[in-house]
Amino acid sequence: MLTRRHLLGAGAAGLALIGATRWSRSQAQTTAGSFEVRYSDAQWRQRLTAEQYSVLRQEGTEIPFTSPLNNEHRAGIFACGGCALPAFDAATKFDSRTGWPSFWKPLDNAVATTVDTTFGMTRTEVHCRRCGSHLGHVFDDGPPPTGLRYCMNGVALTFTPAAA
Numbered sequence: 001m002l003t004r005r006h007l008l009g010a011g012a013a014g015l016a017l018i019g020a021t022r023w024s025r026s027q028a029q030t031t032a033g034s035f036e037v038r039y040s041d042a043q044w045r046q047r048l049t050a051e052q053y054s055v056l057r058q059e060g061t062e063i064p065f066t067s068p069l070n071n072e073h074r075a076g077i078f079a080c081g082g083c084a085l086p087a088f089d090a091a092t093k094f095d096s097r098t099g100w101p102s103f104w105k106p107l108d109n110a111v112a113t114t115v116d117t118t119f120g121m122t123r124t125e126v127h128c129r130r131c132g133s134h135l136g137h138v139f140d141d142g143p144p145p146t147g148l149r150y151c152m153n154g155v156a157l158t159f160t161p162a163a164a
Helices: 004-031 041-047 050-056
Strands: 076-080 086-089 111-116 123-128 134-139 149-152 157-161
Antiparallel strands (some): 076 086, 111 123
16 A cells, blocks of 8 residues: 555655765766866865855756846856856847746857756756856757757856957
8 A cells, every 4th residue: 555654755765866866967077077177076165156056066056037147138258157168148148038048059169068867857958168067958949040048047157248
């Protein structure tokens, strides 16, 4: 007989498995030594705010509609919040109405992708190709000319306006 205790136990085990998978995948990415910019976990914690660390290093997600970058409409460059590598030109930003800054194309040689199977779905994770920081995900429901939506966490990016 299936009881409430069985359901709670199965749910807890599932969450633990997701957490372990997420941690091991994150650790593998950030300690693989394949990135140009590398810091110890303690150094990352020192360099980043708690929210930045959660997103950039632990693959967290910021609360939608909370980033000031949603309302950034000036010409300029959005860069990785972990290592300052330029990642997106403001000319490729669009309002996806999802609550996160979205772009239809990254700058050349700025990002890399991996398959993300957490939370029972398959998505394409976007991370900085130089430091491995998690920036967000890319989906195939964006506008022309690429048809892609790079849905980025605002806390994972910095913005530098174009020189006047």
